[in-house]
Amino acid sequence: MASYYTGYYKHYVAIDCIIFGFDEGELKILLYKRVLEPAKGQWSLMGGFLKPEESLDEATKRILYDCSGLSNLFMEQLYTFGKVERDPGERVISVAYFALIRIEDYNNELNNQTGAQWWPISRMPKLIFDHNDMVSKALRKLKIRTKNRPVGFELLPRRFTIPQLQSLYEAIHRRGFDKRNFRKKILSMKLLERLDEKDKESSKKGAYLYKFNKRKYNSLVEKGFHFEI
Amino acid sequence: MASYYTGYYKHYVAIDCIIFGFDEGELKILLYKRVLEPAKGQWSLMGGFLKPEESLDEATKRILYDCSGLSNLFMEQLYTFGKVERDPGERVISVAYFALIRIEDYNNELNNQTGAQWWPISRMPKLIFDHNDMVSKALRKLKIRTKNRPVGFELLPRRFTIPQLQSLYEAIHRRGFDKRNFRKKILSMKLLERLDEKDKESSKKGAYLYKFNKRKYNSLVEKGFHFEI
DNA sequence: CCAAAAGTGTTGACCGTACACCCATGA
DNA sequence: TCATGGGTGTACGGTCAACACTTTTGG
Numbered sequence: 001m002a003s004y005y006t007g008y009y010k011h012y013v014a015i016d017c018i019i020f021g022f023d024e025g026e027l028k029i030l031l032y033k034r035v036l037e038p039a040k041g042q043w044s045l046m047g048g049f050l051k052p053e054e055s056l057d058e059a060t061k062r063i064l065y066d067c068s069g070l071s072n073l074f075m076e077q078l079y080t081f082g083k084v085e086r087d088p089g090e091r092v093i094s095v096a097y098f099a100l101i102r103i104e105d106y107n108n109e110l111n112n113q114t115g116a117q118w119w120p121i122s123r124m125p126k127l128i129f130d131h132n133d134m135v136s137k138a139l140r141k142l143k144i145r146t147k148n149r150p151v152g153f154e155l156l157p158r159r160f161t162i163p164q165l166q167s168l169y170e171a172i173h174r175r176g177f178d179k180r181n182f183r184k185k186i187l188s189m190k191l192l193e194r195l196d197e198k199d200k201e202s203s204k205k206g207a208y209l210y211k212f213n214k215r216k217y218n219s220l221v222e223k224g225f226h227f228e229i
Numbered sequence: 230m231a232s233y234y235t236g237y238y239k240h241y242v243a244i245d246c247i248i249f250g251f252d253e254g255e256l257k258i259l260l261y262k263r264v265l266e267p268a269k270g271q272w273s274l275m276g277g278f279l280k281p282e283e284s285l286d287e288a289t290k291r292i293l294y295d296c297s298g299l300s301n302l303f304m305e306q307l308y309t310f311g312k313v314e315r316d317p318g319e320r321v322i323s324v325a326y327f328a329l330i331r332i333e334d335y336n337n338e339l340n341n342q343t344g345a346q347w348w349p350i351s352r353m354p355k356l357i358f359d360h361n362d363m364v365s366k367a368l369r370k371l372k373i374r375t376k377n378r379p380v381g382f383e384l385l386p387r388r389f390t391i392p393q394l395q396s397l398y399e400a401i402h403r404r405g406f407d408k409r410n411f412r413k414k415i416l417s418m419k420l421l422e423r424l425d426e427k428d429k430e431s432s433k434k435g436a437y438l439y440k441f442n443k444r445k446y447n448s449l450v451e452k453g454f455h456f457e458i
Numbered sequence: 459c460c461a462a463a464a465g466t467g468t469t470g471a472c473c474g475t476a477c478a479c480c481c482a483t484g485a
Numbered sequence: 486t487c488a489t490g491g492g493t494g495t496a497c498g499g500t501c502a503a504c505a506c507t508t509t510t511g512g
Contacts, residue, residue, distance in 0.1 A: 003319065004265065004266055004267060004318035004319055005241055005265075005278070005318060005319050005321070008241055008278040009241075009278065009279070009280060009281050010239035010240055010241055010242075011239055011240060011241075011242045011279065011281075012234055012237055012238075012239055012240075013239075013240045013242065013311075013322055036233065036234075037233055038233060049234070049237040049238065050238070050240060050311070050322070051238060052238050052240075052313075052320060053313060054313065055311050055312045055313055056309060056310075056311030056322070057311075077308060077309065079306060080285060080306065080309045080324050081285075082242075082279070082284050082285030082286075082324070083284045084281075084282060084283065084284055089233035089234060090232065090233055090234050091281060092234070093242055093279070093285070093322070093324075095309050095311070095322075161464090162464085162465090163463075163464070178502070178503070178504085179464085179465085180465085180466070180467080180503095180504085181501075181502065181503085183465080183466085184466095184467095185500095185501090200510090200511090202462095202463070203462065203463040203464065203509085203510085203511095204461090204462070204463075204464095204509065204510040204511045204512085205462085205463060205464050205465085205508070205509040205510060205511095206463095206464080206509080206510085207463080207464060207465085208464090208465095390491090391491085391492090392490075392491070407475070407476070407477080408491085408492085409476095409477085409492085409493070409494080410474075410475065410476085412492080412493085413493095413494095414474090427491095429483090429484090431489095431490070431491095432482090432483085432484095432489065432490040432491060433482070433483040433484045433485080433488090433489065433490075433491095434481070434482040434483055434484095434489080434490065434491050434492085435482080435483080435490095435491080436490080436491055436492085437491090437492095
């Protein structure tokens with residue numbers, strides 16, 4: 001490549017990932033003990049520097065794969081953080097992404113290798129730099145997204161019950177929903193398929209398992225349908 | 230500053246600004262003839278490289294000031310574009326911002342100095358690199374923002390009529406609104422103050438001028454009010 | 459048999475939308 | 486006087502929120 005822009009400054013560009021999971025009725029976030037100086041050993045989001053041969057999305061996929069072993073996770077660019085002093089080490093521009101992991105797919109053995117730990121959002125430790133701001137922004141975006149896109153399903157097992165789904169929404173939105181209204185609304189979209197099996201984990205009666213019909217969702221979207229709960 | 234991250238790559242980081250205005254009943258965008266190689270002389274968004282001593286927001290303010298002579302414009306970070314080949318010159322990560330200008334405040338003499346020109350969105354030329362994608366994304370965001378925040382007023386004169394406001398919304402949303410319903414809804418928020426003066430520019434009868442009460446809006450927001458139209 | 463969670467309908471309030479006519483005035 | 490845009494009210498249908506009891510079954 002020719003040198004067109006010689007004379008302008010270059011910057012470190014990093015990716016930081018806010019990784020959400022849902023487990024035991026709580027919204028959780030995957031955090032790491034930082035391995036680099038400065039702030040080595042403190043809790044932080046998973047991140048890494050952008051390499052020359054990869055796009056921002058590709059870098060994020062790489063980082064997500066490295067820390068979870070999973071591909072094709074739901075991910076979305078959140079915001080770019082660029083305050084001069086945000087990283088006390090050197091100046092770094094950080095592009096934050098948020099991602100959703102089905103905790104059932106996550107291999108907990110990775111935790112030992114990587115120093116990772118799932119933290120309930122409500123009891124999260126103080127993070128390095130501006131990472132707590134990133135998490136706040138991600139939580140706001142997650143609320144909006146679950147309201148207007150079917151991304152909640154990315155956090156649940158592939159087969160789930162309506163009460164589980166409701167409990168997820170309640171965790172994300174930090175408020176209760178009326179169960180009759182919730183069920184009515186979600187079922188009225190006709191995007192859930194009821195299976196013939198019940199989940200008896202959390203009650204004696206058992207709750208029907210459902211699965212989300214992504215195919216049908218995509219075809220409805222083409223006709224102008226808009227998910228809204 | 231110490232050198233903590235030596236060995237990692239650095240990248241050019243640029244800001245690109247999607248600048249909207251509203252004039253003659255049309256939504257317009259401010260475009261420039263690019264002064265740098267590559268693609269010198271082609272139409273482009275206004276942009277510039279991030280300097281070491283400024284944050285992303287500060288860089289955007291600087292660029293907006295340089296090209297409009299105006300400070301305190303409404304601006305919002307939109308998205309960061311990072312495909313490897315997006316700039317055929319060298320690799321550049323571009324943080325896109327969108328901004329709103331009251332065209333009455335814009336000094337048209339600047340156009341000669343800077344090679345700037347206001348283009349109606351509907352007749353915009355092909356832009357360099359991925360700038361057309363940036364504009365599309367900005368238009369989507371502008372739709373959302375005008376629906377849920379009172380940012381439309383940033384595009385109108387400080388004193389405006391209801392029909393002007395409606396015409397702005399119609400331009401942004403590319404559809405007509407019923408004028409009775411529109412008026413009802415906007416006035417029911419009690420955020421507009423009617424002045425005793427009429428604007429007779431566009432009709433013999435004249436339309437009342439209004440102004441947006443930002444003070445009142447801010448105090449309502451504190452009480453949990455949410456702008457929605 | 460009882461505790462605990464799953465599942466089910468109705469009603470009233472509110473909001474969005476559709477719709478048609480009179481008003482004021484400059485030319 | 487008439488053409489032009491400004492300004493006004495009502496009625497209907499759909500959506501949201503509030504609300505309480507029955508069902509199932511493991512212990």
